[in-house]
Amino acid sequence: xxxxxxxxxxxxxxxxxxxxxxxxxxxxxxxxxxxxxxxxxxxxxxxxxxxxxxxxxxxxxxxxxxxxxxxxxxxxxxxxxxxxxxxxxxxxxxxxxxxxxxxxxxxxxxxxxxxxxxxxxxxxxxxxxxxxxxxxxxxxxxxxxxxxxxxxxxxxxxxxxxxxxxxxxxxxxxxxxxxxxxxxxxxxxxxxxxxxxxxxxxxxxxxxxxxxxxxxxxxxxxxxxxxxxxxxxxxxxxxxxxxxxxxxxxxxxxxxxxxxxxx
Numbered sequence: 371x372x373x374x375x376x377x378x379x380x381x382x383x384x385x386x387x388x389x390x391x392x393x394x395x396x397x398x399x400x401x402x403x404x405x406x407x408x409x410x411x412x413x414x415x416x417x418x419x420x421x422x423x424x425x426x427x428x429x430x431x432x433x434x435x436x437x438x439x440x441x442x443x444x445x446x447x448x449x450x451x452x453x454x455x456x457x458x459x460x461x462x463x464x465x466x467x468x469x470x471x472x473x474x475x476x477x478x479x480x481x482x483x484x485x486x487x488x489x490x491x492x493x494x495x496x497x498x499x500x501x502x503x504x505x506x507x508x509x510x511x512x513x514x515x516x517x518x519x520x521x522x523x524x525x526x527x528x529x530x531x532x533x534x535x536x537x538x539x540x541x542x543x544x545x546x547x548x549x550x551x552x553x554x555x556x557x558x559x560x561x562x563x564x565x566x567x568x569x570x571x572x573x574x575x576x577x578x579x580x581x582x583x584x585x586x587x588x589x590x591x592x593x594x595x596x597x598x599x600x601x602x603x604x605x606x607x608x609x610x611x612x613x614x615x616x617x618x619x620x621x622x623x624x625x626x627x628x629x630x631x632x633x
Contacts, residue, residue, distance in 0.1 A: 373437040375418065377402070380429055387418040387435060398442040401426075402433040404476035407458050409442045423458050424475050447540040448511045449482040487537035490519075498529045562586040572608055 373392035377385050385401060385408070393399065393410045401408045401422050406429075412419030420435065444459045454462045456473065464479040490509045494500065500521050506529075507519040565586045 372439045373397075375435045375437075377429065377431050377433045377435060378417070379431065380426060383422050383426055385420050385422060385426070385429065385435075387420070389417065390415055391418040391435075393418055393420075393437050394439075394441075396441045398438045398440060400436045400438070402429050402435075404428075405436070405478070406476055407442075408435075445481040447482050448488045448509050448517050449486065449540065451511050451515055453482070455481070482540060484539055487539055489536070490533075490538050491535050492532050494529050494532060496529050496532055499527075500529060501526045 373394075375387040375391040375393070378388040379386040387393075393413065395410055395413055397410045399408045399410060399420060400406065401420065406422050406424040406426070408420045408422040410418060411421045422429075442458070456462060456465070459481040460473075460477065460479050461481065462473075465473055465477055468474075468479070469477055488509050488511070490507050492507050494504075494506045500506065502521055502523045502525065504521045505518045506521060509517040509519065511517055565584075569584050
């Protein structure tokens with residue numbers, strides 16, 4: 371849940387909130403009933419300082435301040451080179467259609483055209499292993515400038531699916547990454563339903579049919595090839611550890627042991 375607060379003091383483009391508001395440094399906020407765009411520029415235990423990037427005339431103490439939970443940022447995508455923006459990446463042509471030649475306070479517009487389609491060429495294929503910064507698609511905006519769509523810095527994994535080359539809006543996904551550490555190979559489960567759903571997802575994506583299954587409480591074992599054997603991807607087999615009553619394995623003293631059984 372995003373933080374909320376109320377204006378305590380105003381000094382030109384700077385406003386103050388009393389006490390610990392719960393906002394984060396550099397967080398983007400909406401100020402007042404007109405939802406003016408601002409940024410948190412100072413935090414202490416006694417007050418929060420916010421700079422408003424629009425005209426603050428008419429703001430009053432007590433008006434609400436709403437956080438977004440995210441820093442002030444710019445959208446980087448096709449269309450940015452052929453548009454003109456104000457200082458917080460609001461397109462001037464869209465603003466003109468809404469308010470005329472002057473920028474009214476509190477106007478919000480998509481930074482880039484989310485309906486326009488751009489021709490995209492995919493540079494990856496299913497099974498590719500991708501790391502942060504890897505290029506997954508190229509989108510020309512002009513004859514001289516081509517945008518490169520890249521894997522975010524906090525993601526890596528294998529490509530599960532890729533869209534075909536074609537015309538797409540900037541909001542469509544071009545493929546799906548499977549992160550082997552956090553998604554495909556699971557180590558912890560929130561509930562029995564979470565475990566059952568994971569097993570069902572493995573079975574639905576399996577390249578071969580198996581009569582084996584697992585229930586909550588079973589211990590799983592995962593074996594993975596070290597090289598890319600299957601469609602330029604590593605091959606993973608998931609099984610469960612069977613107790614001696616199922617596997618029939620005992621030592622000379624009759625001690626119960628467990629062994630791998632890939633089903």
